[in-house]
Each structure stands twice: as C-alpha cells, then as structure tokens.
Amino acid sequence: xxxxxxxxxxxxxxxxxxxxxxCEQHLGHNAMYWYKQSAKKPLxxxxxxxxxxxxxxxxxxxxxxxxxPNSSHLFLHLHTLQPEDSALYLCASxxxxxxxxxxxxxxxxxxxxxxTVL
Amino acid sequence: xDSVTQMEGPVTLSEEAFLTINCTYTATGYPSxxxxxxxxxxxxxxxxxxxxxxxxxxxxxxxxxxxKETTSFHLEKGSxxxxxxxxxxxxxxxxxxxxxxxxSGTRLQVQP
Numbered sequence: 591x592x593x594x595x596x597x598x599x600x601x602x603x604x605x606x607x608x609x610x611x612x613c614e615q616h617l618g619h620n621a622m623y624w625y626k627q628s629a630k631k632p633l634x635x636x637x638x639x640x641x642x643x644x645x646x647x648x649x650x651x652x653x654x655x656x657x658x659p660n661s662s663h664l665f666l667h668l669h670t671l672q673p674e675d676s677a678l679y680l681c682a683s684x685x686x687x688x689x690x691x692x693x694x695x696x697x698x699x700x701x702x703x704x705x706t707v708l
Numbered sequence: 709x710d711s712v713t714q715m716e717g718p719v720t721l722s723e724e725a726f727l728t729i730n731c732t733y734t735a736t737g738y739p740s741x742x743x744x745x746x747x748x749x750x751x752x753x754x755x756x757x758x759x760x761x762x763x764x765x766x767x768x769x770x771x772x773x774x775x776k777e778t779t780s781f782h783l784e785k786g787s788x789x790x791x792x793x794x795x796x797x798x799x800x801x802x803x804x805x806x807x808x809x810x811x812s813g814t815r816l817q818v819q820p
Contacts, residue, residue, distance in 0.1 A: 623806070632813070633797065633808075633813075635808070640806065646806055695801055696740075696754060699744070702751040
C-alpha cells in the first residue's frame, strides 16, 4: 500500500461514544498532521507531530486526543463529541527538512474520515 | 497572520474552455505555495507547487506562477475536461511553520 491511508472512511457515533481514527503513512516521512474540514470553514489544522513529538496544537478541545506511537502512525481519539464536530478529518504527512538538508515540506493527504456525530 | 483568498465558486465552464482560478495571499515570511484538488468523496491531492518567486508549477495541464509583486498564485488550464470537475484549494506554507494555510476552496464544474 502506498501513500497515506485512513480508517475508517466513514464513522457515525453518538455523543457518549469513544472512537479512534487511524492514519498510516507509507512515504517514510517524519511529520504527520490532523486537519479538520467542515462545511462552513476553511480547512484548519488540529495537530502536528514532528519526529513523534507534538509540536503544534491549534487550540483543539480536549475531547480530541492525538497519539503518534511512531513516525508511520497517527491516531485521533474521540470522546464525548458534539454534533458540530461532524466533519471530514484529514491526515497528512511530510518530510520536514532536517539539519544537513533533505525534505521539501510538501504535505500529502489521506482520503479522510467522514465523521457524523448524532 | 497568514491568509489565502480565493475567488468564490462555483465556476461553471464548458469542456475545452480556458480556466483561471484566482488566488492571492498574505504572509510574513517567504512562503511556498500550493494548489490542491479534491474530487468528490476524496481527500486532497497535491496538484502543483512553487517554492520561490517566479517559479512556475505545472501538472496535468494546470499551471500557476508565483508572483511576489502581486502576492498571487493563480491557477490556469488551457482546455478543461469534465474530469477536472472538483474543488481546488490554494494554500501556503510560511517560513518556519508546519501548518498549511488554506483558502476556502473553489468548486469547478465542467459541462460536456
């Protein structure tokens, strides 16, 4: 499998459920991202992990909890969500330039998980 | 802060028409600029990019030139096809930042 994959592709959950979104990148990149795409707002960054450390958290509510166990995998754990959290959640990866060069910072996206919160 | 402004859609064209989607940006550093495309029910695909002033990105017949003097990165294609129907996003990555800043997207509808 190549590129960036996300599972599940569709998820319907109640407000009291706990679920997790999974992202896997097969590109050998060292950074991973969660973005949220909702109907009425531009794409917005949620979290950034670089070299498995969270380097950016864009004021996301605590009901969203990211986890990056290694450079190829990224999870988004969801609990007690609200209906307004219904959106397309996109994962991306990139090769962040390191000391000594290498990497272009171009982000490659997965197909997304369409989340509906009832 | 950084921002990207795109022309509002939808843009409706006939097959083989010329396409322009305008994009202008505001950034504090020296950003890289991108166009992404999103087909129905799918994620974002990188269409083209440019990393410095006067660079021209091109792919699949689409082109965009990084114009620093007008802070623009307009997307063009000489002859659109029905299969080009999608939402197009302009984005920038500013110096030292990790997150892309996206425009609101422009929906293109190409009719046979």
